[in-house]
Amino acid sequence: MAGDAHTKARGSEPRLDSVLDSVTVHASGAVCRRSARVELPEAAGVVGAAEGPFRVTFTGLPLVLDEHSLRGRVLVGPPSMRVLGVRRSVRAELPEQADLSPLRHACDLAEAELEAARAEQAAWSTQIEHISALRAVPTPTRRGDPPRSAPTEALLELADFVDARLAELQQQLFVATDALDEAERRAESARRRLDEASTAQPTGPVRTSTSATLTLAWEPAERETVSPEPGIGEAVLELEYSVPGATWTPAYHLRLTGIEGDAPGGSLAMRASVAQRTGEDWTGVRLGLSTADLRRRTELPVLSSLRIGRRQSRPAPPLWRVPPEGLPTLFAGYDAFGRPAGGAGPEAGRAPMPAV
The missing domain is CATH 1.10.287 (Helix Hairpins)
Structure with missing residues (x-):
């Protein structure tokens, strides 16, 4: 179940070679679980030699993992040992250049x-x-001189x-x-x-790798020892995280038998086609399938306040109300305003309205 790499927890943040144990594939995304062994600080098999929490680092994680989905727990180890926190870190490494x-x-x-x-x-x-x-x-001769013999x-x-x-x-x-x-x-x-x-030199400027650092601590009891499995002074840690880029699709296979006979029968089997681009190798990993939505909201509901006491009836709203005071004198100023002489105005030339 756990990896074969044994790394002592002495020093600052030892790096663990983890092994991918299981993957649960959802409709969109997947949940991966890795495990690794770590040697705990001990003295003669008794846990508690080291003081304070210590850290270990899981290496070889995919770059696309969701930082908020990191979970860590102790599978095998002291009963009082627990994980205080998980922190993701991205490391950039320059490629090794050959000496030319x-x-x-x-x-x-x-x-x-x-x-x-x-x-x-x-x-x-x-x-x-x-x-x-x-x-x-040849030596130049003057005019009139006899010719000389050639050497x-x-x-x-x-x-x-x-x-x-x-x-x-x-x-x-x-x-x-x-x-x-x-x-x-x-x-x-x-x-x-x-x-x-x-x-032939590497063309990429840097190589990036993702790791997760677990902070561990425990309160050792008197003569408390670790579990004999996997070994004295060892613990098995599990890291859980979710990654996008994975999905699965169901497929059904129907096999019919005895169609030409009097007792036809058959069998219906469901299969799954899994596809992933997470950057991890899932060869030989235990796979699980889920129809749940990995990205659903998981916030706790907000409950309304409740009051406990004697019930009081609400008063019925009135259907008619009393007119306000001073309503007859509302248009007193308008009536007191004098009209122009001769009846000229906007009301001139209009027939009087019949009385109702």
Whole structure:
């Protein structure tokens, strides 16, 4: 039932590896229950060595859990042990970045070797151009001077020198070209490895995780020891919370038998299709189904006040009341106001109203 992780409750807020035991799926949402073992502060098997409450933290909770639905209780432990409070906390962790300095160093060395190979090839090419430009220049003669004999031996020695030197330089140029090609392949390979390692880094800026911290306390009695199950000095804690993003739909399976016979029969079975996107793995978890509304209001009703005493009858409201005093003199001022002479006015030209 409980997790296999044992964490001692010494220090500040030890972190427990909990196990998801059961899930109750509602029409909209689900209620999850996790359990974990924790070693209690003890001395020779007697609880009460530690003074004051202590805290433990459940890790591995989904980010979508409802903070107001957190509930904690002690499944196995001292009889007087209780949970004082549960607090949710969200932790942000930076992703671990791989060390790319060796790859960058190798890429820099490959680039330096490539530049050196290019410079060496350019130097041999420059020498070949200089040697190829060696030519025998005849001495200018003046007009009227007889022609001079050509220094054949010197010209042949110069040609042999140029040919031999060009052959050596061409050989060095071939070697430098091969070295340049190899340096380019090494540099390209180093750049590719660095690019692949850089793109393999995690792209998310931070990773968030949710945990719940339980505050525990107890009043140890004299020679009070913990329950022998699961172990001396251990307790099993349960954490309950609700999550959205889960639902289930009923499905009915009707199987008919003996339709062609005289005694047809059949069986009707109900199945359920469960779907969830809570971020938790429900594989191997005990599932339960509920048709109740998880989001219904659960406030206590407000009761009206009641008075206890002798009953008094209410007076019946009167159907007629006495006219107020001074009603005949209500229009005395209007009657006393004089009318204009000659009968001109808004009432002139009107026929008198018949008496009723």
